[in-house]
Amino acid sequence: MSEVVIKAEPRNEFGKGAARKIRRENRVPAVLYGHGTDPQHLSLPGHELLLALRTPNVLIRLQGAADELALPKGVQRDPIKGFLEHVDLLLVKRGEKVTVDIPVTVVGEVADGILDQLLVSISVESEATHIPTGVEVDIEGMSVGTQVTAGDLKLPKGTTLVAEPETLVLHVAAAPTAEPAAAEGEAAEAAEGEAAEAAE
Known part of the structure; x- marks a missing residue:
């Protein structure tokens, strides 16, 4: 599997307002966790991340604020517009299962x-x-x-x-046959006929 290199920047502001500000800059809030380390809050370039996530289980090599290998484990998208809102990244090591x-x-x-x-x-x-x-x-x-x-x-x-x-x-x-459908149609017609006779 090939690695996709993405430059990460540290993220020091939190909350909805801070997240919206990051997205206006065409970046995505992210959290890197795993191996018992403290979570690292990052900001990633939106377009590059979107392209990377088109590959299932893409291996991301983070550079900059975090020089690590990571796998995407949770991706949140806007339900209407589809843009990336937040990504959780799992820290992995070479040789690790x-x-x-x-x-x-x-x-x-x-x-x-x-x-x-x-x-x-x-x-x-x-x-x-x-x-x-x-x-x-x-x-x-x-x-x-x-x-x-x-x-x-x-x-x-x-x-x-x-x-x-x-x-x-x-x-x-087995593919459905036309016979059961025809039989159901005949039964429905018969029931309608009986109902009409009863009404008269």
Whole structure:
């Protein structure tokens, strides 16, 4: 996994007013914590941070007020405009194992039926500097009744599963047929007819 370098500035003023002032400067309030250290309150460049967060579990190398490696653990966005309001960063060290959620993506097409994907991410443990970008599931040719559990996923070397192996990730279900729908329609029409006769 590549590292994204972001310059951090110290943040000494707190509260909603101070946070709004930071955002007006196109920066984002952040807190760096972990390893039993006192939380560090930082201000990060908004555009650079926004670009970095497009990558799941991005590894951020902070420079300036804090020269550390960090993983984003909590991101607050404005519910309407979508801009970053606050970010929590977890301090990590090289060689350290961390638990993260990585995306589950499917490739291919099922032979018949409908794909029902229950999980779009899965919890794994990986070295902080070698977090996989995700895991792929090849569904090419799968037929109705086929299931894929967390234990079936082919994780990259050095990555171990945290989720229960029996957890269902996806399965192929039978496609609904037109017959039940037609039968329901006929039943509804019959009920309407009976109601009309009773009214007369």
